[in-house]
Amino acid sequence: MSDNVFQLNCWFEGRVQGVGFRYQTTGVAKGFEVTGWVKNLADGRVQLYAEGEESEVLDFQKEVASELECYIRDAEVKTGTGPRACRGFSIAH
Template identity: 35%
Template sequence: MGRDARKKIHIFFSGLVQGVGFRFTSKAIANRLGINGWVRNTQDGRVEMFLQGEAEDIDKFLDSLKDEFRHNITGIDIKKETGPCDCKNFSIRF
């Protein structure tokens, strides 16, 4: 795929997404698909995430995560990003 197929997105997941392995599962899926970015818990009970990678891989990532946590996720807020990310891999932020 060409560089124009790359995308960056900023996501907030709502629901029962903390304390259930959401961040660690996200990291495992991202590493498998070669997606860079980060994930962290927020003070308000959501999970925040930044993803950078091939559009097709990000779509696969989201499908896998939504399938794995289909009973936990009650809302997803996705925004496209244009700014830089210094991400060389996918990390869990604390």
């Protein structure tokens, strides 16, 4: 059995810092079987990292994008597989 999980990195651009974006993302994560983190980047973007079952991770990312769409101008998504790196979901610094 493989220890690898589906992994997603998403970089959100727009008015995504200083609006509760990370806090709301953490709230959305509670409704999904995902682990990972969300953090502000120095360039003004927010990075979301999530891992777990592929369908669960993709649904989670879509829900974040849907709930916070008024703040998002653009999003870049990269996916892959690898060893689980997180326990739980949190705001990273």
